[in-house]
Amino acid sequence: MSYSTRQREAILNTLRRADRPLTPQEIREGANADSAGIGLATVYRALKTFMARKEVLLVEIPGNPPCYEPADRGHHHHFVCDRCRHIFDLRGCVQDLDTLVPRDFSVQRHDITLYGVCAACGTGEG
Ligand SMILES: [Zn+2]
Numbered sequence: 001m002s003y004s005t006r007q008r009e010a011i012l013n014t015l016r017r018a019d020r021p022l023t024p025q026e027i028r029e030g031a032n033a034d035s036a037g038i039g040l041a042t043v044y045r046a047l048k049t050f051m052a053r054k055e056v057l058l059v060e061i062p063g064n065p066p067c068y069e070p071a072d073r074g075h076h077h078h079f080v081c082d083r084c085r086h087i088f089d090l091r092g093c094v095q096d097l098d099t100l101v102p103r104d105f106s107v108q109r110h111d112i113t114l115y116g117v118c119a120a121c122g123t124g125e126g
């Protein structure tokens with residue numbers, strides 16, 4: 001074990017503090033505020049460990065770099081900003097998805113991603 005518990009805790013705390021999924025680079029920057037000297041290799045190694053323990057989930061959205069979030073956030077969906085590419089957590093869910101599928105089909109689960117422009121990137125003018 002070539003990296004410390006303290007570094008792993010800094011990485012997990014960074015994910016918990018964030019209100020959205022983070023890229024490994026963002027995790028590295030956040031974790032270094034808690035515990036200096038954390039490199040990307042350490043971040044990836046810690047993420048692998050956390051995912052094996054099901055403490056952290058990979059958020060894969062086509063066209064976006066892989067992001068990570070704590071596994072205990074429950075059922076939620078994501079919003080992707082087409083400008084800054086940040087992924088945001090959404091609250092709530094969509095009702096009545098059963099009405100979209102043919103009769104006698106049964107919806108078991110769903111995966112919804114919304115796309116648009118975040119507040120920081122403006123309202124789409126200009
Ligand atoms: Zn944005």
Ligand SMILES: [Zn+2]
Nearest residue numbers: 075076093094
């Ligand atoms: Zn949902």
